[in-house]
Amino acid sequence: MRKNIAFFDIDGTLIGFNGTSLVMPESTKRAIKEFRERGNLAFICSGRQIRFILEMFGTDMFDGYISANGTQIMLGDKVVFERTLSKDRIEYLKNAFDELGISCIFNDAFHGYSYDMDESRIKRYNSQFKGNDYILKRWNMDNIKASSLDIFYKDEDALEKCREYFKESLIFNPHGPNMSADVSLKEWGKADAIEYISEYLKIPMDNTYAFGDGHNDIEMIKRVNTGIAMGNAVEELKEVADYITSDIFEDGIERAMKTYKLI
The missing domain is CATH 3.30.1240.10 (Hypothetical Protein, Haloacid Dehalogenase-like Hydrolase; Chain: A; domain 2)
Structure with a gap:
């Protein structure tokens, strides 16, 4: 069984605006690559739609995608869960x-x-x-x-x-x-999707980590075993996080993953 599974919000967590465009820090790319090479799984968990996610990150950087604030889950290129508005x-x-x-x-x-x-x-x-x-x-x-x-x-x-x-x-x-x-x-969000895929993959919640910065990340950060707020996160998220790392452009993800010996 794989060791851990980590979930990453996109805007303000994986990517940020550098003054001209949305970019992903090189330190974040390094950290996620090493995390996966150690046999762990990395998932995007975002309010963004799958079209944006695939155009931005391609299909090789992550093991799966929780998109649209938890209402669609993909494992590789396979849709394993979908919930629509009536x-x-x-x-x-x-x-x-x-x-x-x-x-x-x-x-x-x-x-x-x-x-x-x-x-x-x-x-x-x-x-x-x-x-x-x-x-x-x-x-x-x-x-x-x-x-x-x-x-x-x-x-x-x-x-x-x-x-x-x-x-x-x-x-x-x-x-x-x-x-x-x-x-x-409120009845179904990122946190519920994380529990769903954790059970689907038979990875215990004790082995779950999440990284986020916004209001829609609060329940996700509270639900996983270790919730990490970016230094640039909203205060409400920082209050419920297990750990507050540095800002996105100050190697926040890499620093947190090193702190928890994930890389």
């Missing part, structure tokens, strides 16, 4: 967002379905992807199979109203000055 729930969300003045994208693994998004934001979002546009402006409810969503708002007050409205069901992970947030479900 049509009734999508209609409910659309009506609530109309009331709150929120626009959004409903996401599946390879496409996003825009709702009330302005053209400039759609263009900006599509620029992150290679080839055909990710966001589709025209779609039919009967033809989508969305598993996650992102929201867009005009100011922090709008976000707080949204948080209060959905306090029993949704978690919002804001993306700083972009006035956007990815959304995870």
Whole structure:
């Protein structure tokens, strides 16, 4: 049986903005490579969709992928779990967002379905992807199979109203000055997906590690045996972490893995 399994958030954990583009520190690449060479498993665990993940990291750097805040799990190129939003729930969300003045994208693994998004934001979002546009402006409810969503708002007050409205069901992970947030479900998130794949692979939770920086990483960090917050993490995450490492661009992942003798 393999020794350990580690789960890594993407934005602010594996990659960060260096002033011109999103980059992955060389120290992080080294650390994950050595970790796997020792017989351990490395999984991405992110709010990002699988299309972005595969375009950004390829298929050789990680053993598996938990995408869309836990609603899709892949082991290699095989989908082993998928959870989608019901049509009734999508209609409910659309009506609530109309009331709150929120626009959004409903996401599946390879496409996003825009709702009330302005053209400039759609263009900006599509620029992150290679080839055909990710966001589709025209779609039919009967033809989508969305598993996650992102929201867009005009100011922090709008976000707080949204948080209060959905306090029993949704978690919002804001993306700083972009006035956007990815959304995870309180009834099923990253932590639940980690437990699922741990059981699927028969690797005990005692052998689990997680690295994160955002609000949608809190339950993941609490659920694994050893939860590690990046130095650039939000304070709420640092409060529940077992260990706080340095910032992403200060070799945070490599330092933590050395501290726990994983490499």
